[in-house]
Amino acid sequence: MNILVVGGGGREHALVWKIAQSSLVDKVYCAPGNPGIAAQAECVDIAVDDIDGLLAFARQQQIGLTVVGPELPLTLGIVDRFRQAGLEIFGPDRQAARLEGSKKFCKDIMAKYGVPTAAYGTFTDRDQAVAFIREQGAPIVVKADGLAAGKGVVVARSEEEAIAAVDACMLDAAFGEAGRIVVIEEFLDGEEASFIAFTDGRTILPLASSQDHKPVFDGDQGPNTGGMGAYSPAPVVTDEVHRQVVEEILQPLVAGMAAEGCPFNGILYAGLMVRDGRAKVLEFNVRFGDPECQPLLMRLKSDLVPVLQACVRGELDRVSLEWHDKAAVCVVMASGGYPGSYVKGHPIEGLDRAAAIDDLFVFHAGTGLKDGRIVNQGGRVLGVTGLGADIPTAIRKAYQGVETISWQDVHYRTDIGAKAVKR
Incomplete structure (x- = not known):
């Protein structure tokens, strides 16, 4: 079988590295890839948002499975297009990808289905947002509604910093359309962890625990980044936290998405804040975390390809994951x-x-x-x-x-x- 991995970052390199080890795979392609990925896959110069180009390539090369790394093509509907063409592709469709594509949609779903998360308000009016900040006080979190390459979230330590973040979104259009709606949340204190699971819309298959490091400097200082490092396992995710995340966060969310008519199929990433042995959701992503994907796939003993196929086919209850002790x-x-x-x-x-x-x-x-x-x-x-x-x-x-x-x-x-x- 030929496999196409979409993307060109560290997460995609980890996916290519792991997929290339499978006995089921004849050849791996990666679009657009990078010089490191080129050692394990043939890199193809097609951008991640060129859905027509990716679909034409997949047909031409008889790709048996396409694996989407980044969030952008998912929110653009790459999965819908490939499925319509009768091609197997791993990832959520456009409707389900709104969990990451719209912070407002994500918070509204969590509120509706009782998933523990921070209290919040959503705003399209700058003055109303500022009034909310003044009323709530700081620290407080300001998020651009749409995709902003991991840079649309500001944890504001003062009201002035929060208002500046709102102005960057709404007045300066720093994130374009993504900042037209702003979500403002209560600040959650504790220790962050990443909880990543496969789901086919019914069955949930958690990966090992991991923890990311978002701020750019030591001691969690400085502005947030896409992630400066990660490790697995994460001791903060105890057996009790693990149980709570599956039962009170993932199960209600997956059931809720199905009830909303947009069942979720793919990788579900819950960014958590853990305090006193209880987890609340900071955000959901609809793909492997980057850099969490790298240590997780280094630890994964199982062949990844049958798991991806089972997910796509709605047969996730037939597979399991085996991990190295390291x-x-x-x-x-x-x-x-x-x-x-x-x-x-x-x-x-x-x-x-x-x-x-x-x-x-x-x-x-x-x-x-x-x-x-x-x-x-x-x-x-x-x-x-x-x-x-x-x-x-x-x-x-x-x-x-x-x-x-x-x-x-x-x-x-x-x-x-x-x-x-x-x-």
Whole structure:
């Protein structure tokens, strides 16, 4: 079988790496891919939002299964188009993808079906939003309703910062149409965790627990990013928290989506805040987390392809997941200046040396080629992922890899996994 993976980041590199190991697979294609992915798949120069181009390619190459990495093509309806053409594709359809495509839709569904989450208000009027902020006080969270590449959320420590975030959305149109509606939420305190599960619309099959690190600097300081590192398992997700998430969050949501006429089929990602052994939902995403995907797939013993197929076919109750006992830690190496502006095109040194380290894999995210050399091309550039008998060992392995790699102005956090060690 030929498989097409849509996307070109670290999550897609992890998917390609894992899928390529399957005995069911003849060839893996990735669109558009990146220089790291090219070692395991044939990269095809088709953009993730070129649905016509992707569909034509899938027909031409007799693709048996398409796996969608990023959220944008899902919200544009790639799954609907492929299904109409009789092609198997993994991911939610356009209606279900609104869980991530619209913060308002997501919050309204949670409120309707009793999923524990932060209290909130939604606004299309700037003055009403400001009045709500003044009434609630700070800290408070301001979110652009639509997709904003992981940058549309501001955790405001003061009312002024919250109002500035509203103005950026509504007056400055910093996120275009995505910021026309603003969701304002109560601030939830605690420890974040990521809970990711497969679902075919009925059966729920959870993956191992993981934890992301959103702020750009050590100690969770600085602006939010797409994620500066992740580890699995996450000790904050105890057996009791796991049970609560499945029974009080995922089951009501999956049942609610079906009741709304938009059953969810694919990967459901719950971003959680855990406090005193209870979880509330910060957000839902409709795809694998990035960088959580990298350590999770490093730990997954099972062949991924039959699980993806079972999901697509509504037969998820027929499969199970087996995990390696080892822990995994992914440290993101980013371009200096990210999540703000940064300089591209710096040659990356040390990738060959890192590749020679056992129990370590370097997933490429924002890399490109320039004069035959691999260079930094995006904000998050590499996901250096180490395996170990436990979290401290995996941390040492990941940072051993990080220390062998360098380029001008590289930035990374030095405390990925520290919360797990503290526990």
